[in-house]
Each structure stands twice: as structure tokens, then as C-alpha cells.
Amino acid sequence: MKQVPFIAVEGPIGAGKTSLAEKISSHFQFHLLKEIVEENPFLGKFYNNIEEWSFQTEMFFLCNRYKQLEDVKHIYLDRGIPVVSDYHIFKNMIFAKLTLQNHHYQKYEQIYRILTKDMPEPNILIYLDASLDTLLKRIQLRNRDVEQNLQADYLKKLSEDYRMFMEQFEQDYPDIPLIRINADELDFVHQPEDWDHLSSIIENHLKRSIST
Numbered sequence: 355m356k357q358v359p360f361i362a363v364e365g366p367i368g369a370g371k372t373s374l375a376e377k378i379s380s381h382f383q384f385h386l387l388k389e390i391v392e393e394n395p396f397l398g399k400f401y402n403n404i405e406e407w408s409f410q411t412e413m414f415f416l417c418n419r420y421k422q423l424e425d426v427k428h429i430y431l432d433r434g435i436p437v438v439s440d441y442h443i444f445k446n447m448i449f450a451k452l453t454l455q456n457h458h459y460q461k462y463e464q465i466y467r468i469l470t471k472d473m474p475e476p477n478i479l480i481y482l483d484a485s486l487d488t489l490l491k492r493i494q495l496r497n498r499d500v501e502q503n504l505q506a507d508y509l510k511k512l513s514e515d516y517r518m519f520m521e522q523f524e525q526d527y528p529d530i531p532l533i534r535i536n537a538d539e540l541d542f543v544h545q546p547e548d549w550d551h552l553s554s555i556i557e558n559h560l561k562r563s564i565s566t
């Protein structure tokens with residue numbers, strides 16, 4: 355059966371997900387699904403006091419992504435229009451495990467399972483990883499107001515959790531190709547030859563696993 359291409363780009367904060375998703379969207383003419391950031395009214399408060407604001411923050415991201423994916427299914431995927439997104443909804447569980455207190459996590463996990471049961475799943479996943487130094491530099495360079503209090507320890511733990519999650523993902527979903535990119539080495543934002551290299555890898559995966 356033909357699959358409509360749905361690529362998700364994942365990785366820790368500042369790894370380059372949005373930059374890469376934008377490039378894929380314009381190169382392959384895929385619809386771009388971008389996660390909301392500044393619209394989350396809790397994010398700045400969350401970085402000031404994670405314990406106090408984590409439940410509201412995680413619930414907001416989850417509800418927002420649920421609605422976005424529901425819309426994307428009806429408006430694009432069901433009509434055969436390929437999509438690239440700068441997140442996979444599973445990231446909610448990576449963040450929630452890290453930030454929520456146990457009693458909140460128990461409730462959150464149940465809500466997550468209910469909401470994501472019949473969500474469209476990406477058929478190619480790109481995982482961007484980078485060293486802590488690189489991530490911190492890129493976040494500083496970008497200089498978002500809400501991330502002024504984002505701590506290095508938090509980012510380090512998040513990156514480690516991403517690595518573990520991806521190992522598990524590969525075992526649990528062997529049919530979904532996972533493209534691992536070292537974003538320390540590959541500068542697809544500024545180096546055209548790096549982008550050419552990466553876009554040809556993506557193109558080969560698209561040819562192999564999906565009918566466009």
C-alpha cells in the first residue's frame with residue numbers, strides 16, 4: 355500500500371529541528387508543521403521554576419500537538435499531501451518523564467495514551483544529536499526571551515533521555531527508518547555541501563520506503 359510521506363525531525367533543544375524541517379519542506383515541497391513555542395504561556399515561568407509549572411506546561415504542549423496532528427491528518431495526509439514536522443508527539447513523554455512529579459506523571463501518561471491512540475505516525479524519523487556545548491551555543495545565539503533561565507544541567511539530562519529513548523524507539527519500531535545526524539559535524543544551515551549530502555540521504559529513504 356502507498357504511504358504518504360510524513361517525516362518528523364527530532365532531537366534535544368537547539369539541535370536544529372526547525373531549521374532542518376524548513377529546508378526539507380522547501381526542497382521537497384512538503385507541508386511544514388511547526389511546533390508552537392512563544393504561544394505557550396507557561397514556558398518562561400517553567401524555566402524559572404520547573405517543579406511549580408511543569409504540569410501546566412506539559413499539558414499545554416500535549417493538547418496543542420494533539421490538535422495540530424488531528425488537523426494535519428484531515429487537511430494534508432488524508433488528501434495525499436506529504437508533511438514534514440519539527441517534532442514527533444512522543445517528545446511529550448520524554449519531557450514529561452523528566453519534569454513531572456510522579457503523581458502528575460501517572461495522570462499525564464494516561465491522558466497521553468488516550469489522545470495519541472489514533473494519531474498519524476511519521477514514516478521517517480530524523481534524529482539530530484549534538485554535544486552539550488553546541489546545543490548551548492546555538493540556544494544562546496538564538497536568544498529567545500523565554501529560554502533565558504534554561505539550565506545546562508536540564509539540557510544535559512534531556513539530551514541523555516533523548517539518546518535512551520531513540521535506542522528504544524529503534525527496537526520498538528524497526529519498520530520506521532531512523533536517520534541519525536550528528537549536528538556538531540553537519541552544518542546544513544550554512545554549508546550547501548552538507549545540505550546536499552543530507553538531502554540525498556533523505557531522498558534515498560523516500561525512494562526506498564515510500565511512494566511519492
Ligand SMILES: Nc1ncnc2c1ncn2[C@@H]1O[C@H](COP(=O)(O)OP(=O)(O)OP(=O)(O)O)[C@@H](O)[C@H]1O
Pocket residue numbers: 365366367368369370371372373374440492493495496537538540541542543544
Ligand atoms: N547543523 C547546524 N549547524 C549550525 N547551526 C545550526 C545547525 N542547526 C541549527 N543551527 C542554528 O542553531 C539555532 C537553533 O536551531 P533551531 O531553532 O532550528 O533548533 P531546534 O532544534 O528547532 O530548537 P527547539 O528545540 O528550541 O525548537 C538556529 O540559530 C540555527 O540557525
Ligand SMILES: Nc1nc(=O)c2ncn([C@H]3C[C@H](O)[C@@H](CO)O3)c2[nH]1
Pocket residue numbers: 367391397400411412415416445446449450453501
Ligand atoms: N517542558 C517542555 N515540554 C515539551 O513537551 C516541550 N516541547 C518543547 N519544549 C521547549 C523546548 C524549547 O525551549 C522550546 C521549543 O522547542 O519549547 C518543551 N518543554
